[in-house]
Amino acid sequence: MSTGAFVLRRLGVSTLQLLALALAVFFLIRALPADPVARLVGQNPTPEAYASAKRSIGLDEPVTTQLGRYLGVASGSSGILQGDLGRSWVSGAPVGKEIRDALPITIELVTIAFALAFLLSVPIGMMCAVKPGGAADRSAFAYSLFAGSQPEFWWGLLFVYVFFSVLNVVPPPLGRLDPMLTPPPSVTGFITIDSILAGRWDALADGLQHLALPVLTKVFVLSGPIIKMVRQNMVRVLQSDFVLYARAAGLPPTRIARYALRSALAPAIALFGALYGYILGGAVVIETIFSLGGIGQYAVRSILSFDYPAIQATILVITAISLFVYLLLDIVHAVVDPRVTH
Amino acid sequence: MRGWVGRVVGGGLALGAVAGTPAVAQQQSVLFLAEDVPTSLNYDGPAASIGTTQTGFINLMEPMVYYPYAGTGEDGVRLLDFTRYEGRLVERWEYDAASLTWTMHLRRGVRSCAGNEFTAEDVLYTFARAKSVSGKAPVAWFLANVGGVKGFTRDVFKDPEAKKLGDEVTKVDDYTVRITQSAPNAFLLMAMTIYGMAPFDSKEMKAHAKPDDPWSHDYVNTENVPAFGPYCLERWVKDDEFVVKANPNYYRGKPAVERVVMKKIPQSANRLVTLRSGRAQLTQRLTAKEFASLRNTSGVKVVGVYGNETLFLAPNWKVPPFDNVKLRQAMAYAVNYGQAADIGYAGAAKRWESHIPSSFPGYARPDQQYAYDPEKAKALLAEAGYPGGKGLEAFADQFKLAYTAERESYLGPIAAVIQTSLKAVGFPVVLDPIPQTQIGDRRLVKKDLPLSISDTDKASAISGAYQLMVFYISNGAGAIINTSNYANPEVDGLFAKIKAETDQTKQTEMLKAVQDILQRDLAIIPILETKTQYATSAKLSGVTWHADNSIRFFDLSLVP
Incomplete structure (x- = not known):
């Protein structure tokens, strides 16, 4: 095998590894026993304020829709496939x-x-x-x-x-x-x-x-x-x-x-x-x-x-x-x- | 010693020849070492409840109304008079009880960092943004709701039309605004002192609006907050530093300290050694032992105040066996308060003898007190139906004492003292440190933690009535934190009367009655009032205690 073919093969494997990891992380963090909305919305949220905060970060949508947005394959979304890593929920910055x-x-x-x-x-x-x-x-x-x-x-x-x-x-x-x-x-x-x-x-x-x-x-x-x-x-x-x-x-x-x-x-x-x-x-x-x-x-x-x-x-x-x-x-x-x- | 050795070791990687003290402009500058720097400058943003984030926007913004100075406390901190209001951006006001209308006369000639003049448009914009509930944490809406401003109801979350500002806040002329309440409510001015109602520079805000972000949240979250405060933003690198310079247009006069660099130093030990070395002028959030160690250091002073920081135990009223008042009283008698103060706070704490901190207007020490008395605790536990703790083994999960894992170095030793005290009487307590996010969710949202301790919950307005609203009225009546799920219709009824009462003497009488009830029931188990402390260079003065515990850089002055 030439060095070029060797590098290409390694690149392909790395890309697959990255994709697998992205999917694993996506699902694993959602399985953790914590509620990120609670931290975002502050103390004593009314149920309406809580729902509003949840909606604003897209957590009210089905997991498959969230995944589609994360990957950037959902219509009108921009995700990791487009090089967009999203905005931080804590700071609001990209x-x-x-x-x-x-x-x-x-x-x-x-x-x-x-x-x-x-x-x-x-x-x-x-x-x-x-x-x-x-x-x-x-x-x-x-x-x-x-x-x-x-x-x-x-x-x-x-x-x-x-x-x-x-x-x-x-x-x-x-x-x-x-x-x-x-x-x-x-x-x-x-x-x-x-x-x-x-x-x-x-x-x-x-x-x-x-x-x-x-x-x-x-x-x-x-x-x-x-x-x-x-x-x-x-x-x-x-x-x-x-x-x-x-x-x-x-x-x-x-x-x-x-x-x-x-x-x-x-x-x-x-x-x-x-x-x-x-x-x-x-x-x-x-x-x-x-x-x-x-x-x-x-x-x-x-x-x-x-x-x-x-x-x-x-x-x-x-x-x-x-x-x-x-x-x-x-x-x-x-x-x-x-x-x-x- | 920084000569050749410094060059070899410090700059030894390369450039030894040019290593040396960098050209720095230290004159009139203060280096403030903090646990973190602001994550956002948006008081309606997601990080608004974090103290270091609040310090950022608080110093760039100006409240409409505030409290006057009230001299210096015994431990060197300047205090405010929380029983009186003074005009800030709102210079004076009138209230018409018949129409429930406040006429606010705005201060003239106030200019923002961008040079725009403060007018009624800025107040209207600020209320309109609050009512839009477009941020992730609707803090401004909440405060207007607390202040009883008409239309600031929960409907804003359901009905898009209800999000629009109506006639509740109207412009009379460029320097006069009228605010209408929905019912008699004594909390409006108090709410206006809190950072979450400080006006924006509406011209600058609108200039940074986008079609998908009409209220400029992205800009305020990531770039700057245009406002009328004493300082303007010079540089902001998240997770690293936050640098402000004096606002030359500030209406109360140019700040004495020209420039403040707020630098993130997560390790309290590093903050301590740097302050001790004389290279920084101010720090907060050291451990109690570290503060104690600095008290005898030359060139450094430690100042403190018993303000609104407390330590309490919160058994959950909805979770048996904590619904048993005698059992709760037994717990209160079992806690070794003196040991908790010594071990946890190096003595910078005192017994909390009521459910309202002693520095608050409206505080009254109830007759019913719970001194450390293990024998009395055992007797009460037997009366509660659990002699010697027999029968409590069925509640093993309920006796997991939860506290924030990230605050292990602060809370761990205190939790251990409480565990030891309670176990000695027969309570099968085990420690349960859990991550901040989980504890926040379970204490503040789900409210299902059976037993927890906290030293960070505090009221952001210094008022007995506000403390009552935050912690002790029932969740159905609109409590803010009430993690223990305490619910007593008598307390709720008294609070409704207090909220509408403008006569302070009558308010105080009712607050005394409420504190007696709370102390009898033990809505929570108050343990300690803890000192809010600051360590500063001996050359720095003016540190003032504010309800949010954030330093106002305007208060400071530096002797050259």
Whole structure:
């Protein structure tokens, strides 16, 4: 199978997965034992006011009609097939716009944290593998245990205490920018990129400072499992026949290490995909601690207020991103290990 | 310390060389750390009952009538005199009892943020929008209904013609409006003090109307609320920040604080450390222990007031065995009030000795009181037919003590104290934290929760009569919250008289009689009055307590 056919097949499967998920979420949230109208209409609604609120959000219609509107197949409706995610029942704003505001914050955090964690963990993992049981290996093992021994929120709060309250070397956990600073005009939604585009170096520096602790927390917690994974794979690969042969053939150690890394990275790439989706979905903890109004907080707010359009759209978008990352990694995997496409 | 270490750690990701204190305009600005920022600016919108949303539109709008200042309370908060009204956008008024008509004289020369002058058209537009019940939560309609404005009946939900404003609110001239009531009703001015009747700038509102949204709900939900308040919107990023700047046209004078940044900081611990660091000037909604810890911090002050926040237990009158008055009285004697105040509120609470908060006009302490007395509770439980709790095991589901799961850190310890107290006497109570949406639905709409505690239900007008209407008249008579399904025709009858009575002395006498009945029956089990607290920079002054517990930025001033 060519790489193009492989990608097309994966795209088709992803689309079906998304559709199945959209349907599952649609029905599951309606099965929950709560009444979103009660929250919308406020206290002591008359039966007429209650009915009026219910009508205004379309919950008085049969579920099949609601589904038709949600998908955008009912006559005169606009739904996900047209790219319309609906309006939030809580804020009255288009959900698509709200997600566009929140998502870049999370993606920026997760992507930078991921890139840094990977850049740090891969060489450390390799160093550990070169001499198992050595000082580097023992230190990395102790660190992995230490970092993984406490939940992420605990490390986040501890870092806030140490680096802000005690040492005062980072800004307070007040979001992406100093609240008194005027943000750069939003073009992409990513503060880092928008600051550069606008030439706002003060905003760029401030944004990076505000990102430092959340990224540090993420990297601190993430690096442990990545180091372990790379180390284990490298140890296994370094003991394999082809490495033995390479050594016997007198190849230089750097070239052997490169070959070994390529083999060791394939499973790590799979881990990367799984971790990225997991962290994107669970970003709410870090977002809450550092007051970052990202997609995680938006999702929790939507769920707690039973804002069906927002819940449906958030799950759909997070899943779509995860599927996209999986697809991207599958392609990388196929390049690294051509056996995948056969 | 923010020098090289700051650059390495704080800006260490990149750009170490340019890292440093950003150029910020802090002069005359206040940073207010809040649990959330406004979700909408529409008081008829779906998020209108959320405090942080109210703070948004309250500071951008101006009431027609309000209360005058009444000095500073013992714990540093400025107070209002809730027994008198003062003119705001309505400068003065006359009432004609024969025709049930109020003539409202509007203040001249008031301009909105858009520069439009306030006129009778704005009042008419505001009442017409209220009567259209086009928002998801018909708050303005409800208040006009409470105030007895003619035509603001439940018919508006059935008959499209009834939604149109008729002759109940008419324009006499550009600065005079007449409002007619359907019956004698003393609540109109009180209703007009509440945020849900503040006038819009009708010109701006109409400019943002759309064929499918003639009352501009989308605009107010998502962009701005055009009005005549002390502040104008500068920037609003939902779920993140809400920034307002002083309205230079404001008729009471330009606000002392030029700019207020309301920033969402969900974690109360982060609000605390930031305030302590001196980088913020104001915060609310810390835990009682956090407030207590700030009281001795230099550069920070904690101010508070016993206002309208209370803690109560609500056994459901329609659910056996809670329909048994002796059993309810046994519960009241069993609760360890002192322990609940210490553990739940770090002492910032006191016994609630009536069914109306002690700060409300009309409060009277009933003779019947329920001090913590486990032995008396046991005796009453036996009299109720359940000696030592025997027989109550058949009501296991009814003794699930429900409270809002999202408020676990606040309510969990209090619920545990109540559970322990009641179990010691023989009540088989188990804790049942449930999500906000479910508890709201079951307490406020279905009203089928057997037993619950709440510390968030409060009257939005400071009046004993209004508290009576909100909590204790029967649901059939139009109660607003009455989660315990209490129904007593005697109370309903007295309320009808109080509502029509304009003589405050007579009103107070009747309210005293009602409180005696409520305390005997225990419509709810009042536990504590809790202090509404604010933590501010020592340089900030003017924090004033309002019925909705929202900060008015106009009240504040900052010493440079």
